Every structure is written in C-alpha cells, then in structure tokens.
Amino acid sequence: MNLKSLSPAGPNGWVMVITLVALVLVPPYTVLANEPFFLDLVMRAVILSIAAVSLNLVLGYGGMISFGHAAYLGIGAYCVGIPGYYGIYDGVFQLLLVVAVCGVFALVTGLVCLRTRGVYFIMITLAFAQMVFYAMVSLDEYGGDDGLVIYERSRFPLGGAIGDSITLYYVCLAVLVATLLLVHRIVNSRFGLVIRGTAGNDARLQSLGLPTFRYRLICYVIAGIMCGIAGWLLGNFTLFISPEMMNWIRSGELIFMVVLGGAGSLFGPVLGTGAFITLEEFLSGFTVYWQLYFGIFLVLVVLFGRGGLHGFIEWLFRRRS
Amino acid sequence: MPPVAVAAAQIATLPAGRDTDMLLEVIDLYKAFGGVVATNHVSLEVREGEVHAVIGPNGAGKTTLVSQLTGELRPDGGRVRLAGRTITRMPTHRRARLGVARSFQITSVVNNLSVLENVLLAVQAHAGHNFRFWRPALRCRDLVDAAHASLQRVGLGELADRSAADLSHGEHRQLEIAMATATQPRLLLLDEPMAGMGREETVRMVDILNTIRGGPGILLIEHDMDAVFALADRISVLVNGAVIACDTPDAIRNNAQVKAAYLGED
Ligand SMILES: Nc1ncnc2c1ncn2[C@@H]1O[C@H](COP(=O)(O)OP(=O)(O)OP(=O)(O)O)[C@@H](O)[C@H]1O
Ligand SMILES: [Mg+2]
Numbered sequence: 001m002n003l004k005s006l007s008p009a010g011p012n013g014w015v016m017v018i019t020l021v022a023l024v025l026v027p028p029y030t031v032l033a034n035e036p037f038f039l040d041l042v043m044r045a046v047i048l049s050i051a052a053v054s055l056n057l058v059l060g061y062g063g064m065i066s067f068g069h070a071a072y073l074g075i076g077a078y079c080v081g082i083p084g085y086y087g088i089y090d091g092v093f094q095l096l097l098v099v100a101v102c103g104v105f106a107l108v109t110g111l112v113c114l115r116t117r118g119v120y121f122i123m124i125t126l127a128f129a130q131m132v133f134y135a136m137v138s139l140d141e142y143g144g145d146d147g148l149v150i151y152e153r154s155r156f157p158l159g160g161a162i163g164d165s166i167t168l169y170y171v172c173l174a175v176l177v178a179t180l181l182l183v184h185r186i187v188n189s190r191f192g193l194v195i196r197g198t199a200g201n202d203a204r205l206q207s208l209g210l211p212t213f214r215y216r217l218i219c220y221v222i223a224g225i226m227c228g229i230a231g232w233l234l235g236n237f238t239l240f241i242s243p244e245m246m247n248w249i250r251s252g253e254l255i256f257m258v259v260l261g262g263a264g265s266l267f268g269p270v271l272g273t274g275a276f277i278t279l280e281e282f283l284s285g286f287t288v289y290w291q292l293y294f295g296i297f298l299v300l301v302v303l304f305g306r307g308g309l310h311g312f313i314e315w316l317f318r319r320r321s
Numbered sequence: 322m323p324p325v326a327v328a329a330a331q332i333a334t335l336p337a338g339r340d341t342d343m344l345l346e347v348i349d350l351y352k353a354f355g356g357v358v359a360t361n362h363v364s365l366e367v368r369e370g371e372v373h374a375v376i377g378p379n380g381a382g383k384t385t386l387v388s389q390l391t392g393e394l395r396p397d398g399g400r401v402r403l404a405g406r407t408i409t410r411m412p413t414h415r416r417a418r419l420g421v422a423r424s425f426q427i428t429s430v431v432n433n434l435s436v437l438e439n440v441l442l443a444v445q446a447h448a449g450h451n452f453r454f455w456r457p458a459l460r461c462r463d464l465v466d467a468a469h470a471s472l473q474r475v476g477l478g479e480l481a482d483r484s485a486a487d488l489s490h491g492e493h494r495q496l497e498i499a500m501a502t503a504t505q506p507r508l509l510l511l512d513e514p515m516a517g518m519g520r521e522e523t524v525r526m527v528d529i530l531n532t533i534r535g536g537p538g539i540l541l542i543e544h545d546m547d548a549v550f551a552l553a554d555r556i557s558v559l560v561n562g563a564v565i566a567c568d569t570p571d572a573i574r575n576n577a578q579v580k581a582a583y584l585g586e587d
Contacts, residue, residue: 185454185455185457186454186455188457188458188459189453189454189455189456189457189458190445190451190453190456190458190461190464191451191452191453191454192454192458193434193438193441193442193445193458194442194445194451196433196434196438197431197434197438197442199433200431200432200433200434201429201430201431201432203393203429204425204429204430204431205431205442205446206413206414207391207393207413207417207423207429208417208422208442208443208446208500208504209413209414209415209416209417209418209446209447209504210414210417210442210445210446210451211412211414215451218452
C-alpha cells in the first residue's frame with residue numbers, strides 16, 4: 001500500500017517542519033533584535049499563506065482556477081470591521097459571521113460558477129468578486145473607498161484577547177498549522193480523492209457514478225470559509241479595512257503565490273507566499289520599476305517552473321541521491 | 322382506490338410478458354445530429370450474463386448508442402429499460418449506481434492519479450458515502466482490497482502504485498476494464514476494448530473478458546472479428562445507425578446481407 005502520499009515525508013516534508021519551527025522562533029528573535037517591523041512582515045506572510053493554502057485546495061487539487069479568492073479575504077476582514085463599527089468586538093460572534101457569510105457567498109456563487117469550465121470559470125469568479133468589491137466601495141456608511149479603522153482587536157470569552165502582536169502572531173501560526181492539517185486530511189480522504197480526480201478527468205468520474213458537481217461545490221465552500229478566516233486575521237492584524245483588500249489584483253497575487261510555490265502540493269503555497277513577499281520587499285527597495293521585474297520573473301516561473309518551489313526542491317534532492 | 326383496483330393498477334404497470342432474465346431493453350431508440358441519423362430506430366436487448374456484441378463499420382453509430390445507454394447523450398426518441406425500469410432520461414451517475422458501467426473507445430483514465438487510485442474511485446463510486454473528509458482513502462481496507470482484486474483480475478496488480486500517466490496503451494486499456502468492473506456492474510458496456518491493440522495484447526484482453534463473462538450482462542462493441550466470434554453469444558450488426566441483423570455468431574457469419582454490408586470490407 002502506498003502510504004507515501006499520507007505522511008509529509010521526503011525533502012518537502014522536512015522543509016515544512018523546518019519552516020514551521022523557524023516561524024515559531026520569529027517572535028523571540030524580533031524581541032531580542034528589536035525589530036518589530038520584521039514581525040509584522042512575517043505575520044502578513046503567515047496570514048496570506050492561509051489564504052494561499054485555501055486557494056490551493058480548489059486551484060491546485062481541484063483544478064478550479066478561481067480568480068476571485070481575495071473576496072473571501074475582504075469579507076473576513078469586514079466581519080471584524082462592520083461589527084466593530086457597532087462596538088461589537090466579540091471574536092466568537094465575528095467568526096460565526098465569517099463562516100456564515102463566506103459559506104453562503106461561496107455556496108451561491110459556486111452554484112453558478114461551477115457550471116462553467118476553463119476561461120469562463122476564471123471570468124465568472126472574477127465577476128462575482130468584483131461585485132463584492134464595488135458593493136463595499138459604494139457603502140459609504142462603512143467608509144466606502146476610504147475604508148474603515150478598527151479600534152480594537154477581537155475579544156474572546158474568559159478574558160481571552162489577541163490584543164498584543166505576539167499573541168496575534170501565534171494565533172495566526174496556529175490557524176496556519178490547523179489549515180495545513182485539514183487540507184492534508186481532506187485531499188487524502190475519499191472526498192479528496194474525488195476532488196483530485198475531477199481535476200484530471202471529470203467526465204470519467206461522472207460516468208463512474210460520482211455526482212462530481214456536489215463534491216466540487218462542497219470543496220469550493222470549504223476553501224471559501226478557510227480564506228474568510230484568514231481575512232478575519234487580516235482585519236485584526238491591519239486594524240483597517242478597505243475594499244482594496246478584495247481588489248482583483250489581490251486575487252491574482254494569491255494565484256501567483258500558489259503557482260510560485262507549487263500548485264497541488266501541501267506546503268508549496270506557504271513557500272510561494274514567503275517568496276512572493278520577500279521578493280516584493282527586496283525588489284521594491286531596489287528599484288522603482290520593481291513590478292516590471294517581478295512580472296517578468298512570475299511569467300518565467302509559470303512558463304518553466306512547472307512544479308514551483310515544491311517541484312524544484314524535489315528535483316534538487318532527487319538529483320543528489 | 323379500493324384494494325382490488327390498486328392491485329389491478331399495479332399489474333397494469335408491470336411490463337407485459339417480460340422475461341425475468343431480461344437485463345437491458347433498447348426500444349426504438351432514435352438520435353440525430355443535425356442531418357446525420359446516428360441511431361435509427363434501434364431495438365436490441367441484453368440478457369443477464371449474456372455477451373451481446375455490436376459490430377458495424379466506422380461511423381455506424383456504435384459509440385453514440387453506448388453514450389445514450391449511459392446517459393451521456395440524450396436520445397431524441399425511444400426508450401431504454403434496465404431490468405424492467407425505464408432509465409431513458411436518468412442522469413449518468415444514477416444509472417451508474419444502478420449498475421451500468423462503461424469503458425471508453427478512446428482511453429479515459431484519470432492521469433494525475435495512481436493506477437490504484439483510479440480503480441479506488443470506481444470502487445468508491447459503487448460503495449457510496451464518499452463525503453468522508455478525514456480518514457485517508459488508502460486506509461479504507463475494504464475499498465483498497467476490492468480495488469487490488471480488480472487490478473489483479475486484469476493483470477495490473479504489479480503496477481498499482483504507478484502513475485496512470487506512465488502506463489502503455491495496452492495497460493491503459495486494461496485499466497479501463499479494471500475501472501469498469503470494479504463497480505461490480507450489472508451491465509457492462511465495452512466500447513472497442515481492443516482498439517489500437519496488437520495481436521498479443523488482443524489475445525490477452527480476450528482472456529480477461531472471458532474471466533468476466535457470465536457475471537454482468539455485456540454489450541461488446543468491437544471491430545476485431547476474431548475477438549467477437551470468440552466472445553459473443555449474440556451479434557447485432559449496425560449500419561448507418563440501424564440494426565440490419567441480429568443473430569447467433571454462426572448465422573451472422575453466413576448472413577449474405579451482413580457480408581455485403583460489412584464483413585466483406587475486411
Ligand atoms: N457529437 C456529435 N456531433 C455530431 N455528429 C456526431 C457526434 N457524435 C457522433 N456523430 C456522428 O454520428 C455518427 C456515428 O458516430 P459514432 O461515433 O457513434 O460511430 P461509431 O460506430 O462509434 O464509429 P467508430 O467505429 O469510428 O468508433 C457519425 O457519422 C459521426 O460523425
Ligand atoms: Mg466508436
């Protein structure tokens with residue numbers, strides 16, 4: 001029996017373990033080195049990693065190229081901002097709101113989007129995300145274009161709080177680990193086998209007797225909720241929300257993070273997000289035309305780097321041994 | 322309604338004079354693509370455990386017929402019944418759950434999965450209850466054992482962990498059969514299982530199909546006449562969408578009309 005795919009063994013498994021351990025050690029380092037800015041940078045990477053891992057579930061494993069995933073980031077953040085506007089900072093309430101709103105949004109839009117394929121799917125997911133974007137732009141009550149400041153981070157029962165950055169950071173990291181575990185279990189389960197199968201040959205699965213539409217819809221909803229939770233963390237992190245968070249450019253960036261790291265691999269999207277943010281930081285300090293060079297680099301990765309960073313690591317170690 | 326009337330109504334809805342071993346009944350099936358009549362008032366039947374072969378020249382409408390039986394194509398007229406139940410407009414996946422399975426003329430497997438996972442999907446489809454999100458599929462003993470058994474049957478046991486994309490053409494054809502039979506179908510629709518195979522591979526496939534026959538009813542579409550005559554209990558000849566003859570292999574071999582229309586070509 002092939003158990004290889006079940007355990008995170010191999011070079012990429014080690015990369016995952018080492019990266020996660022390093023991430024645990026980041027806060028003590030930033031305190032000792034007195035570099036709070038670095039903590040913010042890593043925290044943003046961790047939060048966007050959760051979003052990328054959730055996108056990878058539909059894009060990498062399910063073959064559904066959603067170009068509207070940032071909408072869930074935005075909705076999740078607004079689930080902190082709008083209750084906050086009314087003085088509600090109850091984290092449990094906010095999270096229930098995230099699950100309900102993202103779940104319903106994914107369900108309703110998924111019912112429409114998932115009837116299409118290929119370019120049509122890309123365009124229609126984009127269209128739905130832009131609808132949410134413009135809806136938030138036009139809602140002057142919640143700041144419209146200018147966004148909304150959040151005055152307090154979410155509170156939890158029994159005095160639980162994520163007020164200070166280090167606590168929030170560890171919450172983000174815990175959510176990332178939980179998301180990775182969940183995605184790992186899902187893609188190896190019976191449900192996940194169907195999802196991976198639909199990416200390869202949907203018609204064949206249908207003729208085997210699997211109503212694939214239902215499976216893909218459920219997968220789409222799960223990914224949407226996961227990304228909504230990343231958005232909730234993002235709202236708590238930035239303490240400011242604006243429609244900009246769900247701009248189509250953000251959706252495109254999430255796709256690049258997944259592709260850069262390796263679509264359809266468990267930890268690839270995390271590596272991709274890390275590389276993306278590092279490059280963004282590095283290149284923008286280097287030249288004002290950084291976006292041009294960044295664009296060229298991304299095109300090259302998509303054209304030649306089939307398995308992304310994940311594939312590269314595997315190739316590297318296979319050559320060695 | 323009084324009880325007597327209920328009983329009478331029930332009797333009236335029963336198929337009149339139906340044989341109990343009748344598995345598939347195709348009644349006056351009709352399908353046209355624009356001006357091309359692909360299925361021209363076709364009627365045929367498959368009994369339990371029988372191998373019913375359908376032969377006919379290229380473009381005769383054989384694949385179109387199979388696709389209407391699985392529900393992948395909608396007929397314009399006529400009916401399809403499975404064990405007395407009308408399934409003409411039933412969606413593909415529900416027919417599959419009733420025991421209809423097919424193999425494809427042009428290999429259709431899931432290339433991004435392993436050989437075992439391909440068959441596992443077929444087993445899962447039959448088992449139902451696939452909305453399980455936590456337990457690894459490869460640790461579901463019953464399912465994995467069934468998948469392995471199906472692979473052994475077609476001689477692919479050794480290749481279970483290979484990627485389906487890495488198989489040879491002949492092995493792909495065998496995987497097709499493993500997937501089709503893993504669902505333990507009542508009705509197996511085989512669309513040219515020997516397509517593109519060499520002599521040796523064809524002989525092997527005939528052996529494999531011989532081990533399967535007698536279980537499910539089989540509708541066998543095939544060009545290879547040796548294979549057809551070796552396997553079929555009955556043969557229908559399809560030309561331009563219409564059945565021009567349906568008889569035992571011996572009778573078909575000597576049928577002048579068939580010889581003229583089809584066998585003469587070879
Ligand atoms: N989707 C379609 N649209 C239009 N015409 C079609 C379609 N599918 C099949 N046809 C036509 O219907 C006829 C029957 O095709 P079909 O594929 O069923 O033949 P076949 O007997 O399976 O042939 P072969 O031996 O080549 O597999 C052909 O004339 C074909 O061109
Ligand atoms: Mg055909």
